[in-house]
Amino acid sequence: MRLGKECSAIGEKISLPDPRPPRRAAILLLGCLFAFGSPTRGQDTGPTEYQIKAAFLYNFVKFVDWPTQAYAGPTSPTVIGILGENMFGNNLEQAIHNKVIHHHPLQFKQFDSAAEVTNCQVLFISASERNRFPQILAALRGKSILTVSESGHFIPDGGMINFIIVDRKVRFQINNRAARQAGLIISSDLLNLAMPAG
Template sequence: MSRPPVAKLPRRRVLAGLLALAAAALGHGAAHADGGGAGLERSVKAAFLYKFLMFTEFPASAFADPAAPLVIGVAGADDMARDLMRLVAGRTVNRRPVLVRTLRDSDAPDGLHLLFVGGSDAGQLARLARPGQQAPLLIVTEAENGLQYGSVINFLIVAERVRFDVSLDAADKNKIKLSSRLLTVANHVHKGAP
């Protein structure tokens, strides 16, 4: 018996599959935010960040050449950066290696494809992602009002599970396209300003 296409699967099954992939990538059996405490939550978010790259289309201009890596920048979450470095070691996305850089407030997000801003200070995003930025960039946050500060994806905890909201307006402004498969499993998709 053949499997139905992913687009036809119920939203819950797609989310369960994405969570299972994220958890399997880390060797965890569940994607709950509580079971292992903050460490498990961080690991699940790290796996999601890696998976988000698989569901994001960057224009060719985002890369110096066909072999250029996908670069994830992490600000305000050194533990997350370490988890991500372990997770992406030796892995590729669309035949591109994945690299992780730890950023400080004074660092510019130059050369990044995904910027993760950790912590509850959504204002940190405003300090890092400078107005008028020209390069395509997937911005992910975990602050309560992350989408209002220009984040494309913002993590939140819903019923003790790591979930995420998406801003299509921010994706357009940041010159990236998100797969409908990713949008299907989002907690909420904002089509205009959040």
């Protein structure tokens, strides 16, 4: 035993030929410490779903052309509104903060009902409103508003862009017919990215 103590004392540095359980356990322990010791870092590496979706919303503005009558003036803001529950928190507001696209500064608005929705270019209809999609969409018909949601039957209901999660990645589906009906021209590049609507 006395002898073993001496060995371990030396083994700290040089004595590897004896792979004993205590050491393996130590490595594992060390791994756990890393795993739980830095939770913030894990969140840093991958943005949250709604952060991504907020960025997507912002990016959609770049690839969609609105008819001139959709804006009050050449420099009037492009309003991105949310109808229903705001799942983004303030992520969306951060994403569009101080951004100007095609001379139109971006603005965030929270709408509570479809009736309120005016002077709005992009409207994210929250999943909380999934049961009233047809009504909402019907109310918006005739208005050049790009409608976006995250529900399975939004496209069949006549929505334009629907977020889906594929392979743990945020993807989207586009209903170009609906967009064209609303007078919106979606860039073919964007169309290329879209997942086929099922």
